[in-house]
Amino acid sequence: MSEAATTEAAAQGELGTVVIGGGLAAAHCIHELREGGYAKPITLISSENEVPYERPPLSKEFLQGSKPALELEPFPGSWYTDADIAMRLGTTAESIDTAAKTVSLSDSSTLGYENLVIATGCRSRLGGRNANMTGWDLPGVYTLRSLEDSKAIKEQLVSGKHLVIIGAGWIGMEVGASARAAGLEVTVLTPDQVPLAVAMGSEFGSHVAQLHVANGVQCHFGTGVTGIAADPGKGLVVQTPTGDIPADLVLLAIGAVPNNELAVAAGLEVGSGVVVDQRLRSSDKSILAIGDIAEAYNTTLGRNMRVEHWDNAIRQGKLAAATILGRDQSYDWLPYFFTDQFDLGMEYVGDRQAEDDVVVRGDMASGEFIIFWLRQGVITAAMNVNIWDVNDHLRSMISKNIPVATLQDTGNDLMAL
Incomplete structure (x- = not known):
């Protein structure tokens, strides 16, 4: 649709799609709508002043100075202008009236909608x-x-300088690697005995811990934090049951909380996130939820799940657009994510559970290996570490029953399995 046509439609009061949130899911939803021929008005509401951008580099390439801010944008600012997207940046959505189908904004204005997409993401956990x-x-x-x-x-x-990181999840460990590359002293504190163990199990978590220690990170596992205090003239002190640790700066990396408040106040069904069906529609069928806040029904796995990863945000943004465009698509893909820390690069695909058996292909000490997770002999997830161009094939191996000895034997051609 031309800019003149969309402007005319808006002037005539035609209702369209309002997207709340300025992240990757929102950007891809809007882009897919316009590229798919959606001719009605589209408005993006974001509390941030930047056009939507990718967040994974914030703890890696951008923080290290190897990727400038403009390269974080999946679509340049000019695209939104050319596509006649109404950008309400620096503006917060304060409430949703589902009966009137309106959104009230922090600038005292009100927007009507035909379809509303909630993509408000998460905020950092503080407690x-x-x-x-x-x-x-x-x-x-x-x-x-x-x-x-x-x-x-x-x-x-x-x-x-000395950076103390409280928490040993993905953000904490990635920032720790970036800070060490910049020449800082880094200390990681976590009540867990192994970093990333909940997400990835003790085998990979132990490997990451050894990598960080080898690169000079001071890791205090099994150590909680009781508080942080100012040390006049010296900086900060992180207080633990076993003693105080001085710091020039502290990073809280203890998880994230979905920004579900709008949905709760609007009376939508909310569990671990906004509950949506396989097409990402909420309990109010004119409202969709996508990205980090969506607890969506996955048709491949047969259950609801909430995923806080880059790939999922992109795919759900596109799926929401497909739903609005009336296409017969559903949430059927397996979770995928990646990390880069020091000389370790990793890709993961699948649906690992804590009770799954672990099978390692290759020598973990060499830094190049693949981990498979199996449930009753069936592959549920896989991870390639410093081995590239295999993740798509690993995805195709999910749900196969392959003997453990066959998976472990590096003499067997992986691509033939």
Whole structure:
């Protein structure tokens, strides 16, 4: 649709699609709508002042200075103008009236909608396992969810400074690797005995721990944090049951909380996220939810799941557009994600559960290996570490029953399995 036509439609009061959120899922939803021939008005509402951007580089390439902010944008700002997208940046959606089909905004305006897409993402968890932890709001204590957050941390990545990271999940470990590359001293504190064990199991988690220790990261596993305090003239002190740890800056990396408040207030069904069906429609069929906040029904796995990863955001954004366009598509793909830390690059695909058996192909000590997870002999997930151009094939192996000895034997051609 031409810019003149969409502008005329908006002027005539035609209702279209309103997207709340400025992340990757929102961007791909909007792009897919216009590329798919959607002719009605589209409005994007984002509390941030930037056009939508990718977030994985915020803890890696952008933080390290190897990728500038403009390269984080999946679509340049000019595309939104050319596609006649109404951009309401720096604006917060404050409430949804499902009966009137309107959204009230922080600038006191109200928007009507035919379809509403909630893509509000997550925010950093501040209390962690110790909800009474003090000092999280002190100067020099950071979280990492936005470009603004990453810019603030980046300014403090000065060689010789001491960064203390509370938490040993993906964000914490990736920032730790980036900070070490910048010459900082890094200490990681976590009550877990092995980093990433909940997400990936102890085998891979132990491998990551050894990698960080080998690169000079001080890892304190099984160590909780009781608070953070200012040390006048010296910086900060992170308080633990076994003693205080001085720090120039602190990163809270203790998980994320879905921004579900709008959905709850609007009366939508909410579980671990906004509950949606296989086409991403919520309990109100004119409202969809996508990305980190969507607890969506996966038709391949036969259950609801909420996934906080880059690939899922892109795919759900496109699926939401397909749903609005009336196409017969559904949420049927397996979760995929990746990480880069020091000289480790990894891709994962599948649906690993804690009780699954672990099969390693290759020598983990060499840094190049593949891990398979099996449930009653059937492959449920796989991960390639520093071995490339195989993840699509690993995806095709999911649900196959392949003998353990066959998987482990590197003399067998992986691509033939």
